[in-house]
Amino acid sequence: MANKTAHVMVVTPHPDDAEFGAAGTVAAWVRRGKEVVYVVCTNGNKGTTDPNMTPERLARMREKEQLEAAKVLGVREVVFLRHPDQGLEDTSEFRKQIVRLIRIYRPRIVITADPYRKYFWHRDHRITGQVTLDAVFPYARDRLSYPELLLDGLEPHRVDEILLWASEDVNYCFDVTDTFDLKMKALYCHVSQVGDWPRGDLENWLRERCRTAADGKEYELAESFHREEVLY
Ligand SMILES: [Zn+2]
Numbered sequence: 001m002a003n004k005t006a007h008v009m010v011v012t013p014h015p016d017d018a019e020f021g022a023a024g025t026v027a028a029w030v031r032r033g034k035e036v037v038y039v040v041c042t043n044g045n046k047g048t049t050d051p052n053m054t055p056e057r058l059a060r061m062r063e064k065e066q067l068e069a070a071k072v073l074g075v076r077e078v079v080f081l082r083h084p085d086q087g088l089e090d091t092s093e094f095r096k097q098i099v100r101l102i103r104i105y106r107p108r109i110v111i112t113a114d115p116y117r118k119y120f121w122h123r124d125h126r127i128t129g130q131v132t133l134d135a136v137f138p139y140a141r142d143r144l145s146y147p148e149l150l151l152d153g154l155e156p157h158r159v160d161e162i163l164l165w166a167s168e169d170v171n172y173c174f175d176v177t178d179t180f181d182l183k184m185k186a187l188y189c190h191v192s193q194v195g196d197w198p199r200g201d202l203e204n205w206l207r208e209r210c211r212t213a214a215d216g217k218e219y220e221l222a223e224s225f226h227r228e229e230v231l232y
Contacts, residue, residue, distance in 0.1 A: 006076065007034035009107035011098060011132045013124040014044040014085065015066035016190040021165030022111050023073055023183040024176025024210070024223050030074035031179070037105050038070055038078040039098070041128050046085035047193060055085075061192050069189035073182060088127040096146050098135035103154035110136055114164035114226055121166075129164060136162055137230055163225040172227035175219040176210060 008029055012018035018026070018038060026036050044062040045055035063080060070078045081097055088094065102110070115129030136159045139145040143156050163172065176183060184203055187194060194202055207221065214222035 004037075004077075004104055005035070006037040006105045006107050008036045008109045008111065009039060009102065009105050010036065010075075011039045011041065011110065011112040011128060013041050013088070013113055013122065013128040014047060015040055015062040016044070016047075016069075016187070016193045017113060017125065017165075018111075019069055019183065019187040019190065020206075021113065022163070022223060022225075023069070023186045024179045024221070025111070025163075025174040025225075026075065027073045027179035027182040027186075028174065028176060036073075036075045037101075037107070038066070038075050039081065039101055040066055040078060041081050041088060041094075042083045042085045042124055043080070044085050058192060062190070065190045065192060069186040072186040072189060086124060088124045088131075090127050090131055094127075095131050095135050095139060096149070098132055099139045099146055100149055100152075100154060102135055102140040102159065103149060103157050106157045108160045109163065110159050110161075111163045111165065111225075114167035114169075117166060117168055125166070133162065137232065141230075141232075159230050161227060161229045163227050165223070165225055167224070167226035169226045170213070170224040172225045173213055173217060173222040174225070175214070175217070175221070176223050177214075177219045177221045180207065180210060180221050 010018045030036055043059035045059040048058050112132040113125040113129040115126045141156050141158050210221035213224040214220055
């Protein structure tokens with residue numbers, strides 16, 4: 001198998017979530033020469049209020065938007081799993097897809113949505129976060145998990161750390177002062193999602209959020225995460 005390893009794997013429920021949650025961090029890592037791969041779990045085909053939009057057209061648009069956003073950020077590769085929007089379940093099959101990708105790309109860091117937000121939290125976000133955590137530990141690590149992957153030449157892989165965006169239990173901030181503009185540029189690629197927001201409003205809201213996240217730090221803007229090292 002060709003060497004596809006990436007330093008960072010971002011597992012996003014829908015196209016656009018990774019840009020909201022982690023694009024500034026991703027862009028900073030790319031600038032430092034790190035390889036980043038995106039895994040987009042659903043096709044986002046329910047994310048519209050437009051009565052004239054069809055699910056098929058929306059899915060096609062959102063894939064294109066995600067590719068454009070990834071290009072802006074310098075993400076090397078985008079893998080689309082194309083599950084239906086609002087259709088994710090915590091199944092062995094979905095978990096195996098993520099384990100397979102972790103074993104192919106062998107990332108040091110995995111970034112995804114925090115599954116433990118209380119109350120209203122998009123079900124796809126909760127399930128993506130939970131399945132990705134489980135895939136990182138213990139399934140990607142353990143030789144006898146999904147033994148058919150071994151037969152495909154996919155050796156176990158130990159991820160070093162996981163970062164969860166949209167966390168209510170923040171313990172880690174990343175300086176995005178120099179990449180905030182790229183984050184916005186990538187976000188604006190998702191026209192089907194943010195096209196109706198007055199540009200200034202979206203940018204001001206996010207800038208304020210990043211400024212609050214950096215409160216007390218020596219830099220101006222941050223993205224915030226819950227970070228866990230995988231110690232086992
Ligand atoms: Zn989402």
